[in-house]
Amino acid sequence: MSTPAPQVRETIPALERQSKKRLSWSSYPSWFFAPAIILYVVFFALPTFSSFYFSLTRWSLFESTFIGFGNFVQFFKNPQLYTAFVHTFIYAVITSGAKVILGFLIALLLTSPIIGRSYLRAVVFFPVLLSTIGVGILFKSLLDPFHGIVNALLGIFGLPQPGWFTNPDLALYSIAGVDIWKGVGIATLIFMAGIVAIPTEYFEAARIDGATSGQLLRSITIPLARNASATVIILSLIGGLRSFDIIWATTGGGPGFTSDVLASVIYKQYQAGFFGLSTAGNVVLFLVVTAIMVPLSYFLNRRQVEL
Known part of the structure; x- marks a missing residue:
């Protein structure tokens, strides 16, 4: 096989460098991310920054008057x-904690060799697909x-028949139970993905060493599913702090104010026509969620790195 001429040997690296340079400066990667960036700016960044401005105004659909921090003073x-x-x-805390614990336990069950596993997976995930408002009206x-x-069924067996959404002591916890039923499926799905991703060699090696099922759970499954746990904790806690639709569909914040959360208080101000005041409330809610989730996310991610 003949070797390339000296001129060819010098030309080939130069062409490769030019090709890499053209590729590195190509506009394709920028255009590839452009749709996602546009959607993010239009539907998140722009409304978020606009709300900061309008929270400092008394506004209606056609005009706004700057009043400084008056809305925040009135809100508090x-x-x-x-x-x-x-x-x-x-x-x-109730909804996120229950989703983490129940989601992990159900994921353990649905990743084990049981009869009808595929059917059970569909049943557990089905409530996630339903409309939240529809679920609230149904329950x-x-x-x-x-x-x-x-x-009616409780009465047949002679058991107490509580006012689930009308008893001030039960209303908030009853709504939380409905929320858990609705959202535990997505937590289960995330945990299942985390458990299935654990290499089977770890379990096989541990069983050869005589490890019990409990030891496998404590030493392999729980530590190596930490990424999934962090994801479920963050998503479910954000959802719990921002929850509104299922509360409004079931009790409207009642009876009285016993199931009112921050989001429902904000919506009631909007209903009353205090648009600037409700916008200030949304900014407060945004800051509260951010203040909780940023350090929590940092802590969970740091624990993952240390692991």
């Missing part, structure tokens, strides 16, 4: 605000204290 004078904050954190009918099927 709301007598229901403290209760709404407490309810928001209680609701977020409002099912849990009706006088005509609901649930209380």
Whole structure:
């Protein structure tokens, strides 16, 4: 086989360098990300920054008047605000904690060799596909204290028939239960992906060394599913802090203000025509969620790196 001439040997590297340079300066990668960037700017960045401005104004559909921090001062004078904050954190902790625990346990079951595993996976994930408003209306009918099927069945067996959404002591927790039923499927799916991604060689080696099922769970499954756990915690906690639609569809924040959360208080101000005030409330909610999730995300990601 003949070797290239000296001129050819010098030309080939030069052509390769020019080709790499053209490729590196190609506009293709920028245009590839352009649709996502446009959607992000139009539907998130622009409304977010606009809300910061409008929170400092008294505005209507056609005009706005700059009033500084007046909306925020008035917002924090709301007598229901403290209760709404407490309810928001209680609701977020209950729903996110239950989704993490139940999602992980169900994922363990659905990744084990059981009969009808594919069918059970579909059943668990099905509520995720339903409209949140539709789920709220459905459970409002099912849990009706006088005509609901649930209380009718409890009455047959002689059990108490509580007012799930009408009892001030039960309303918030009943809504949380509906939210858990609706959202545990996505937590289960994320955990299943994390568990399935664990190499089977780890389990096989541990079984050869005589490890029990409990030891496999504690030493392999839980540590190596930490990425999935962090994802579920972050997503479910954000959803709990921002939750509104299922609360509004079931109780509207009632009875009284016993199931009001921060988002429902903001919506009531919007209903009353205080648009600037409700915008200020949305900014407060955004800052609260950010203040909680940024350090939590940093902590969970740091733990993953250390692992």
